Amino acid sequence: MAGTAEKYLKPEVIRQVARLDLRAKFIIEGFIAGLHASPFHGFSVEFSEHRKYTTGDNISDIDWNVYAKTDRFYIKKFQAETNLTGYLVMDLSGSMGYTYRQELNKFEYSISLAAALCYLMIHQQDPVGLIAFDQKVSRSLAPGSKRSQLGNILSMLAKLKPEGTTDIEASLLQVAGMLRHRSLVMLFSDLLGDPDSILRAIHRLRFSGHDLIVFHILDEAEAEFPFEGMLQLEDNETREILEVDADAIKADYLEEVEQFRARYRADCVRARIDYVPLHTGMPFDKALMSYLLTRQARA
Numbered sequence: 001m002a003g004t005a006e007k008y009l010k011p012e013v014i015r016q017v018a019r020l021d022l023r024a025k026f027i028i029e030g031f032i033a034g035l036h037a038s039p040f041h042g043f044s045v046e047f048s049e050h051r052k053y054t055t056g057d058n059i060s061d062i063d064w065n066v067y068a069k070t071d072r073f074y075i076k077k078f079q080a081e082t083n084l085t086g087y088l089v090m091d092l093s094g095s096m097g098y099t100y101r102q103e104l105n106k107f108e109y110s111i112s113l114a115a116a117l118c119y120l121m122i123h124q125q126d127p128v129g130l131i132a133f134d135q136k137v138s139r140s141l142a143p144g145s146k147r148s149q150l151g152n153i154l155s156m157l158a159k160l161k162p163e164g165t166t167d168i169e170a171s172l173l174q175v176a177g178m179l180r181h182r183s184l185v186m187l188f189s190d191l192l193g194d195p196d197s198i199l200r201a202i203h204r205l206r207f208s209g210h211d212l213i214v215f216h217i218l219d220e221a222e223a224e225f226p227f228e229g230m231l232q233l234e235d236n237e238t239r240e241i242l243e244v245d246a247d248a249i250k251a252d253y254l255e256e257v258e259q260f261r262a263r264y265r266a267d268c269v270r271a272r273i274d275y276v277p278l279h280t281g282m283p284f285d286k287a288l289m290s291y292l293l294t295r296q297a298r299a
Helices: 004-006 021-037 063-069 106-123 146-161 168-176 195-207 220-224 246-270 286-296
Strands: 050-052 074-076 086-093 128-133 138-142 184-189 209-219 230-234 241-245 276-281
Touching: 004 184, 021 106, 021 276, 021 286, 086 106, 086 146, 086 168, 106 128, 106 146, 106 184, 106 209, 106 286, 128 146, 128 168, 128 230, 138 146, 138 168, 168 184, 168 195, 195 209, 195 246, 209 220, 209 246, 220 246, 241 246, 246 276, 276 286
Parallel strands: 086 128, 086 184, 184 209, 209 276
Antiparallel strands: 050 074, 128 138, 230 241
């Protein structure tokens, strides 16, 4: 089973599945299969409407079926307690369309992950909506929890294209103004831009009362720099070509990437925002587990 789970979670396998709904199902099924062989045995979507028993809870609310499976006490939660409105927020910048040698570019990786999270939230009967932005919010779909919402979101995700420039700060400030109720905002972006302005906008969302998960998605080559010899680099915005010696700059480049990620990580931790650094060569389970553990901690 573990081998099957690992296969389902690999980006190169997911790429072969053309339909986004099937991709989402493949990722979720592989992830859940992998849970049973992981340190998180017993924590699965089937327990998404339970929370751990604490002193003072009514003993009649204990779910004895869950106790039989896990040897732990869980309380059945009411619908009003469990519903969480989620928004998938997608960066449409041209840089998200980049890949060096992976089967999925940054945007394809993002929408595959977003589709899987949408599938999971709808399964849990949580309302979920979609917002996409470039220079400003360009597409949006109001949250819904019916099964038809899954098809609506997946259809819109499949039509989105990463192209042109983006203004992450202005777009996220616009998102903050759109949200009327406390929500879970799941941002998918490479965060290429001025960190100060991007973090200002992220903090605005957080301080407005929303929970955030920032999926910081780089290409495998951007994260690990697998180049040797002379290399031509193209600026994403100016299209200027720069020729460099990859071997000479590799150590400095990797240090810059680590500092880039560390800046976001430190600011997010201080603001109690979940920061998930990913690259397009990584299986999807790390991001999914981060979402589920964040949700569990919030319960």
